[in-house]
Amino acid sequence: MNLKNIWFIMKREIGGYFATPVAYVFIIIFLLLTGFSTFFMGNFFERGEADLYPFFSIHPWLYVLLIPAISMRLWSEERKNGSIELLMTLPVSVIDAVLGKFLAAWAFTGLALFLNFPLWITVNYLGSPDNGVIFAGFIGSFLMAGGFLAIGACISAFTKNQVIAFVLSLIVSLIFVLSGYGIVLDFFSSWAPATLVEAISSFSFLTHFDAISKGVIDMRDMLYFASVILVWLFANAIVINARKAD
């Protein structure tokens, strides 16, 4: 691992986001959707509580839809226009390239998330929320976004077609969310042994994010997201290494 190279690749990648309207469009849509879902679907005012629970609870679903739109280009675009041959014949290791690209996408998502700070100001203006819980929510949401991005990055390494990368990432992401969703778990619990149901649920982003977004920062939840990110990025590196030229 060469930290300098990771940084150079990350810097180039982020520059790429802002060279086209992609970054601005994404941020605007993300903010519109979080705002809309918090105030209208989440009954932000009607609940009469000064917290951001409605805001955070929608994040897994938003990410399922929006994160693949960021991650789809990470490797597919390199494959499509052949620049992967350039990148992989520069003196950088595959790991550096994988990390640089992932960190760029993650930092960008972090920025989009951060731009929701007016919501935080709003709840503090309206009442006196537990800012520790809100902070935990942002941390959890950021970690979860990293998980989705790692999935998407790995999948985009397989194909030079961004549409395929988008759809497959969306499906895999959805599976990772749905496996913790009430209806799905009810379906399993009617016939499957409890340990299996628990295992399925423990693989879900939802289960781990829910605890953090309620302010419970459990080391196990953090570790869960960290391992999801590492496992998918490792797979990403293996895929790139094995099929650079395909």
Added chain:
Amino acid sequence: MTLRIEIEDLAKHFGEIKAVDGVSFSVKKGEVLGFLGPNGAGKSTTMKMITGFLAPTRGTVRVCGHDVITDPIAVKASLGYLPEGAPAYADMTPDGFLRFIADIRGLTGTEKKRAVDSAAERARITHVMFQPIETLSKGYKRRVGLAQAILHNPPVLILDEPTDGLDPNQKHEVRTLINEMAADKAIIISTHILEEVHALCTRNVLIANGKIKFDGTPHELESMSRYHNAVVVAVVDIEEATFTSFLNSLEFVAEVETLDTQRGVRVYPKEGKQITAELSQSLRDKEWQIDSLYAEHGRLDEVFRTITMGDA
């Protein structure tokens, strides 16, 4: 150490297809090796293996003493590579792109600035440095790719069809650039433009179906042509039949061919020897007036066809 690139028994199989099948050669400092062959012969695949982009099925590649399998980063650091089609990051400007390459190549500060400026100047892209690469013409894109390859002044250059898609002026500029750099580098260029054999190369390797068919100097390649040292000659006011039978009677003449599209006949020498002097002497002895007389060097396209189609 003068051997900069050493390739031994290099092979790449894609399933049943043997794209490259046991290729061995080496390139010294100061050599420009022209890598010739028809499309699909394995030129690009070989280059991709030298640059560490493709893993070989078998064989070894060493660049400046570093093995591409055990030390790929050192190999990549010591070479500049222009991949086929000169891919770049389309949404960047040449300036941003070259700076990124300089960063990765470990250049900083004034050294980085000087490297970017000098590469841009030598590739003649200084006036398009701040336009997005995707808006540039094919010729400029190729030159941006070239600037990227020579940026860090590498001891080894691998250029996959560096003049493909350029107009004659641009081709000339690129060739001049390569010739300027040739003395202190080891360069491999792939091409199927045969005029570049003379314009650029000190040595040629010709491959077809993944195997080396020829390895030698451009002159040796030419001399494999049946036109090598053939003489086209025309004389004034002599009947063709008389002329031809006289030529056939000469001991150094192997064959005489009448020409449809130009005046005179083509005389093929025995054993490919030079016969210009003897031939003109014999004609003067006859007191025939020579209208025109010139020797041919050999035709590369014909050699190329014979070698590559020979046992296809």
